[in-house]
Amino acid sequence: MDKEKLKEIFIEEASEIIEKLDIEIINLEEKPDDKDLLNELFRGVHTLKGSANSFGFKRLGEFVHGFEDVLDYYRGGDDVPQREHIDIFLDAVDVIKEVFEYEINDTSGVPDRYQDCIDAFRNLINAKKNSSESDEVSATLDDLDSKDISSEFALDDDETTKEQGSSNVTSLQKELLRSLSETEILLKIVLTLDDDLYLRGQDHTIFLRLLKSEGVILSSFWDLSKVPPLNELDPQKNYIPSVEIYLKTTKDIEEIGEIFEYLEDYEYKIEEISINFSDEEENKEEEKVKEKSAKEEVKNIESQPQAKPRKTQKSENSQEIKTPSASQQRSFVKIDTLKLDELFDSVGELVIAQNFLAENEKINNIKDENVLKTIETLSKITRLIQNRVMSLRMVPIRDTFEKMKRVVRDSSRKVKKEVKLIISGEDTEIDKTMVDALSDPLIHMIRNAIDHGLEATPEDREAKGKNREGEVGLRAYHKGGNIVIEISDDGRGINRDKVYKKALERGLISEDEELSDSQVFGLIMQAGFSTADKISDISGRGVGLDVVRSSIEALRGKVEIESKLDKGSKFCILLPLTLAIIDGMLVKSSGETFIIPTLSIVESFRPHEDIVHTAQGQGEFVNLRDELLPIVRLNRILELDNNNPKVCESTLVCAENENGRFAILVDELVGRQQVVIKTLGKTLSHLKEVSGGAVLGNGEIALILNVEGLYN
């Protein structure tokens, strides 16, 4: 692994931690006395600090350090963070996000609020210290030292045999010990680093330098016995199995230990070298060497809440987490999504090949039970593989939902409304690529629900007999082959008449158009319906909702709106299970096969002659249960040929897009099938009628129709 790769991993891990911080802080606000939560938050911050420092991201490291101190204070005592403290925490996360960007982009300087935030940390801690001077929380170094010694005695009692080997202090160590002043301790650090050290971007010298900043390196001993002769030497490999370093420092052992956070457990060892001077003469210089192992570390944490854990992110230390969440107990492997995509492509090919076999007439004519059975088994296994590979791309929508908590908190404060967010169905799984793309539209819709959906003031709500606190709901569930995400509010609802009037004014609809409620509500998501400023007069929906709509459509999804005046509104986002596969209806027109996404299909039927009408200059219509649907001849709109097959001898596929329902005229229906989507490319998007291609069982390509582009 090279340095760049390591940096990439760091960035990824750090981003994950930072993302989680927001969520954890919001959760902490709900349950401020939940120490587990606080510990988890602390661990994240702590890990972030360690990795930032080891990558030389000083600005980030320093800032996070300050934040860590604050969190550490709360971990240590009974004090719980108040709302204003949560505000500081959240501000801190914002700054962390910014500094992180600065660091990875190598931008100089610090974000605006960097120093303010650090000052806030300091003030917070100082204020707390002053208010509880007698508390032992602000333990001085001396206090810590005395505690360390007492625990050391306790350890010696039951681990004397183990410790015996280490209770010899060499004359060198003695000599070094004499150079200590009263507040200083002598640490012996043994680095036993793996041979891929350099490839991991690490170096002994990095640790020496870090140690140097924490104290004075007195001496170091290098085992160079394993260095091979020149012709066998690989300079990128570490041949130094052990380096012993003596450090004089005023810091305690835990703090020094943090330097090595990024190393494996077996790669380093820190001991404090000490002499019991009072016993020196009598006991022939009985010396004690204290060793800190990971296990003792845990004991320390339990007995001394203010001691900092050294490697809290490591699994073997999980004892200290009293109730580890389910997700932590499962083990995960990180896979490059590119590799997943490749795997997915190959599986797509496999499915095609398998289809080819299954549909091959010659094979089907083989009257051999074994052959047919094998083909069937193959088909089953193929589907199984396909499903499993699909599921690899799926992640619960939980994280995305949790992120919305912060959005709700921020926006509700901004508009001074009381809002409760109710989340459900957060375990619903969704395509990973969709998760990222969903975040922005969801934020937008949540803000919209709070800004415009809910009543202007809590008093307004009371006047209507509602709770002061508005409710915003976020819900995910499966429906048919789709995933539905609902954003609901119990606010004012959309005023249908006002929307209708406005749409007329804006020329989006004409007076003689008959529109259903949902069609009218749909208008608010149309580009050109509203300009950002003057919208709050119509139950204030529509600010930039056209952007939301287009991003959902880019995910091959659609938005449906329900609303009742004074009861509230509900925006349903319907999404396909995955972006890679689409459930489609295969149709034929002019000899070519096309695929219509089933998501857009309402129904299909062969019309009776009686219900087909031709309106002068306006084309053909079909009367479906008293609804007049315009007929779109596929062969004509795609300019395949100029044929004019009789409507009643063709099949009509009733589809729905933002402009309403219409009937696509095709020669025949072939069947419904799941197909793997292949994009044709951006420049072909001038072909608004086609959204992609799919390889069929016979190896040929069928074009996937874009229902939005077929009729307007």
Next chain:
Amino acid sequence: MFNIDGEVLNITLDMGLDDVVELKNFIESRLEYIDEIGIDGSGKDFATSSLLQLLISIKKSKPEIKIPLLEGCNFELKEFGKISWTEEELVDNG
């Protein structure tokens, strides 16, 4: 990073890993012509321990080569203190 002056190769301690790789390749083919390796810019510290092991390796391959820095199994560095080493296995007495 390094320059050769007759039979004396002069290097600086602050070279990075890539330079060490380069230096190794440079020396490997010319080892028989090099009699001495000197250090330029005293007071600088090692940027990578790979250089230390390279120097030791050179000494191992050609014991008669003069590397003043390595004489006496220890040297004092400004920031890293006294660096001592053993070419025998280090006994961990901790």
Next chain:
Amino acid sequence: MDEAKKGSDIAEEIKKELSSVAQNRYLTFYIEDEKYGINIHNVKEIIAYMRTTKIPKTPEYMKGVMNLRGNIIPVVDTRLKFNLKEIEPQMHTAIVIIQLGGVLVGFVVDMVDEVLSVKDEQLSDTPKFGSKIDTDYIKNMVRSEDEVIMVLNLDSLMSQQELEIYDTISQD
């Protein structure tokens, strides 16, 4: 299957040629009765003719798209591109997959012939007349024994604009 076999044989040969970095080797093929050549560097592979899917609202010579081992690539009917008359695919009809920039494009040809080594002195400028097709498409001529081979100018064969379209077709 004959033509497919021949195609794969030639593809094998092309691979060998490619490994020996041949600047002046040309894949030759027939369109109508004329013999054309393409620098072998640009040839990715040759496959037997297969059905393509027409893309609506594209120029007539855009034969459509085809499935090349899971990738969708565009196919040009070279006859139509050269303003020759379209014919039904014959036994020897093949698709030559050519790399243009970073883009793969298939060209339908009547028959693939051979891989030809050409010395510089065999090359000559394009005559202003006497060719059935637009001379802009021709880079230079090769005289080989009694034959004349027209080396296609791939740059002019596909305009930049067209290439951009194909670029995005095969990339996404």
